[in-house]
Amino acid sequence: MNLHQITLHKLSMRLKHPFHTSFGTIQDKEVFLIDVMDMDGRHGFGETVAFSSPWYTEETVETNFHVMRDFLIPLLREHPIAHPDEVAALFSVIRRNSMAKAALETAIWDLYAKQKEQTLTTTIGGTKAQIDVGISIGMQSTSEALIDKIHAALEQGFKRVKLKIKPGHDIELLRQVRQHFPELPLMADANSAYTLRDLATLKQLDEFKLMMIEQPLAHDDIVDHATLQREINTPICLDESICSYDDVRHAITLNSCQVINIKLGRVGGLYEAKRIHDLCAEHGLSVWCGGMLEAGVGRAHNIALSALPHFNLPGDTAGSSHYWEQDIISPKVIVHNGYITVPQTSGIGYEIDWDAVKSYRTAQWTYTI
Numbered sequence: 001m002n003l004h005q006i007t008l009h010k011l012s013m014r015l016k017h018p019f020h021t022s023f024g025t026i027q028d029k030e031v032f033l034i035d036v037m038d039m040d041g042r043h044g045f046g047e048t049v050a051f052s053s054p055w056y057t058e059e060t061v062e063t064n065f066h067v068m069r070d071f072l073i074p075l076l077r078e079h080p081i082a083h084p085d086e087v088a089a090l091f092s093v094i095r096r097n098s099m100a101k102a103a104l105e106t107a108i109w110d111l112y113a114k115q116k117e118q119t120l121t122t123t124i125g126g127t128k129a130q131i132d133v134g135i136s137i138g139m140q141s142t143s144e145a146l147i148d149k150i151h152a153a154l155e156q157g158f159k160r161v162k163l164k165i166k167p168g169h170d171i172e173l174l175r176q177v178r179q180h181f182p183e184l185p186l187m188a189d190a191n192s193a194y195t196l197r198d199l200a201t202l203k204q205l206d207e208f209k210l211m212m213i214e215q216p217l218a219h220d221d222i223v224d225h226a227t228l229q230r231e232i233n234t235p236i237c238l239d240e241s242i243c244s245y246d247d248v249r250h251a252i253t254l255n256s257c258q259v260i261n262i263k264l265g266r267v268g269g270l271y272e273a274k275r276i277h278d279l280c281a282e283h284g285l286s287v288w289c290g291g292m293l294e295a296g297v298g299r300a301h302n303i304a305l306s307a308l309p310h311f312n313l314p315g316d317t318a319g320s321s322h323y324w325e326q327d328i329i330s331p332k333v334i335v336h337n338g339y340i341t342v343p344q345t346s347g348i349g350y351e352i353d354w355d356a357v358k359s360y361r362t363a364q365w366t367y368t369i
């Protein structure tokens with residue numbers, strides 16, 4: 001692929017609104033924008049999605065930097081690659097650290113698509129011209145505030161709403177939401193806040209006809225989720241527990257879930273995400289694309305991924321303006337009637353807004369390959 005140079009731009013961004021979950025609150029987001037350049041001066045872009053603290057999974061912005069700089073970039077320097085499919089195998093000598101791997105791997109996919117002068121979507125086998133979009137609404141201080149947010153989301157056309165729940169902030173809240181929105185395609189995400197000791201509460205969720213409950217139990221569990229799925233009618237969706245194709249294979253073997261949330265960062269990039277997509281299609285599990293409060297480059301990769309044929313449920317890929325006053329891409333991502341149009345220009349299909357990047361940048365590093 002004639003890789004020549006990799007630049008890491010460290011950006012310090014601030015979300016429009018703090019995002020509250022069962023594990024904590026996120027407002028400031030540091031991001032590494034990855035710029036991979038080939039010998040002909042073409043550029044591919046990726047983005048790290050880890051947060052500053054390891055409370056979603058174990059990775060952080062700083063571990064992403066350490067692993068990219070000290071391990072992954074040296075691997076790319078020592079082993080020239082001919083195709084982005086080879087990157088996952090090359091990086092597999094490094095354990096886990098999927099978000100660091102995905103940031104580089106997705107940038108290399110973007111570069112490859114640009115070398116071929118085709119869209120990233122086409123390059124990875126995507127077929128959709130537009131993707132369905134849902135919205136993930138963080139915890140609000142009152143149920144009235146939450147209901148207002150849901151009204152606003154429906155006015156904007158979002159195809160489904162996801163709420164965050166945790167013990168003590170679940171049954172009554174959902175009951176109120178359901179009273180206001182009896183037919184709304186609704187789901188709840190617990191971000192691992194429950195254990196099997198909460199079985200009575202989790203069983204009560206069946207009353208609300210949720211599309212699914214996302215990651216009710218431990219972040220690394222698939223066994224207890226199988227026990228829970230036998231006890232409740234609400235389909236279980238796994239998020240945090242799914243870090244690889246083999247994790248999905250094990251979850252299928254145990255009947256731990258009926259739905260998989262795929263996040264590129266969590267599974268190490270596009271190669272693994274495609275394999276998971278194909279496996280789910282083969283076994284009849286539903287699939288959708290999760291979000292990590294991404295800036296524009298990460299969002300663009302999510303859009304390309306969501307255009308694969310078996311992404312059969314709306315993802316958490318809201319538009320740029322939901323998150324940022326100023327995104328780092330141009331045009332920004334726009335949701336229209338609950339759809340995002342998949343871009344038709346080469347690679348990720350969005351340009352970098354370098355003025356925005358400069359306004360957010362706190363440091364940068366360049367490595368020759």
Ligand code: OSB
Pocket residue numbers: 019056136189191239290291292293294316317318
């Ligand atoms: O569990 O899906 C999650 C945000 C941060 C960390 C974890 C999650 C989320 C979201 C928001 O639910 C997704 C988004 O809008 O990008």
Ligand code: MG
Pocket residue numbers: 189191214215239240261290
């Ligand atoms: Mg989740």
